[in-house]
Amino acid sequence: VFEIYIKTTPERLWEAITDPEMRAKYSFGVQTESEWTQGSEYESGVPGVIDIAAGENIEVDPPRRLVQSFNALWSDEVKSAGTSRVSWEIEPVGDDSCQLTVTHDQLPDDANSELFGGWPMILSGLKTLLETGEQLTTPGSLRYSGAAAD
Amino acid sequence: MDSMDAVFKALADPTRRSLLDELFEQDGQTLSALEKRLPMTRFGVMKHLRVLEEAGLVTTRRSGREKLHYLNPVPIRLVHDRWVSKYAEPLAAALSGIKKELEEEDDERQVRSSKRERNPDGVRDLHQDDAGAPLGGDHRS
Numbered sequence A: 001v002f003e004i005y006i007k008t009t010p011e012r013l014w015e016a017i018t019d020p021e022m023r024a025k026y027s028f029g030v031q032t033e034s035e036w037t038q039g040s041e042y043e044s045g046v047p048g049v050i051d052i053a054a055g056e057n058i059e060v061d062p063p064r065r066l067v068q069s070f071n072a073l074w075s076d077e078v079k080s081a082g083t084s085r086v087s088w089e090i091e092p093v094g095d096d097s098c099q100l101t102v103t104h105d106q107l108p109d110d111a112n113s114e115l116f117g118g119w120p121m122i123l124s125g126l127k128t129l130l131e132t133g134e135q136l137t138t139p140g141s142l143r144y145s146g147a148a149a150d
Numbered sequence B: 001m002d003s004m005d006a007v008f009k010a011l012a013d014p015t016r017r018s019l020l021d022e023l024f025e026q027d028g029q030t031l032s033a034l035e036k037r038l039p040m041t042r043f044g045v046m047k048h049l050r051v052l053e054e055a056g057l058v059t060t061r062r063s064g065r066e067k068l069h070y071l072n073p074v075p076i077r078l079v080h081d082r083w084v085s086k087y088a089e090p091l092a093a094a095l096s097g098i099k100k101e102l103e104e105e106d107d108e109r110q111v112r113s114s115k116r117e118r119n120p121d122g123v124r125d126l127h128q129d130d131a132g133a134p135l136g137g138d139h140r141s
Helices: A010-018 A020-026 A119-132 A140-143 B002-011 B013-025 B031-037 B040-052 B076-084 B088-109 B112-118 B123-129 B134-139
Strands: A002-006 A031-034 A041-046 A050-060 A064-072 A083-093 A097-105 B058-063 B066-071
Touching: A002 A119, A002 B076, A010 A083, A010 A097, A010 A119, A020 A119, A041 A083, A064 B088, A097 A119, A119 B058, A119 B076, B002 B013, B002 B076, B013 B031, B013 B040, B013 B058, B013 B066, B031 B040, B031 B066, B040 B058
Parallel strands: none
Antiparallel strands: A002 A097, A031 A041, A041 A050, A050 A064, A064 A083, A083 A097, B058 B066
């Protein structure tokens, strides 16, 4: 369970999660494409370089709740973990902030920490992007952005 | 930034740090499970959990009749991102890695007592609490 407070509106936060260009800015260049309708598919990756994840949008309730099935694709090891679940929940706080909760569950007991270890970095970058319009430099962004990933 | 005050206040207590250690070891525990692992009353554990929750370091989820406690590492990441710049990050991670590796070797050789003599002011013990955190390594650079 990962929780963060961000000074923004639920609508802007929803946009930052579902807009491929905004999403890429805090996800180390990884784009996520989808129609964002209930039951539709999504795909994440750096086109032509690496596939990161794919799955189904199980619940789509803008700008409050998004539940997705998650199949990691970046290595054989993470692929073997099978399908897990990622839930994004947006809760307005006061009149200028939101609480964002990302829950990554239904993981196998011995799940590789690569599967969920990136969330704090991603959420910290998302907060910086929405509050300052700038991109946060993290080890992930240095390693993956623009460059060919391994 | 007052939310960061709450994080530092919460982390300033050894019992609360061991509660986080317990959740790091096994995420999603009930109050009763945590109470069994610490030499403390149920009320004491509740009080510490509340401080950790207010700082955003622990979040709770209901599962049937049980209330489960989860470690939320995001506030610690925000502390990290505030001071560890893009240039310092690889260096801080390297120093933190070296420290961890050397101290694990030392433990194997059981030379802990001689090490303590070299640092009579107890600074080392503070660092030990921070093992693995890049901020801990940063003090030395």
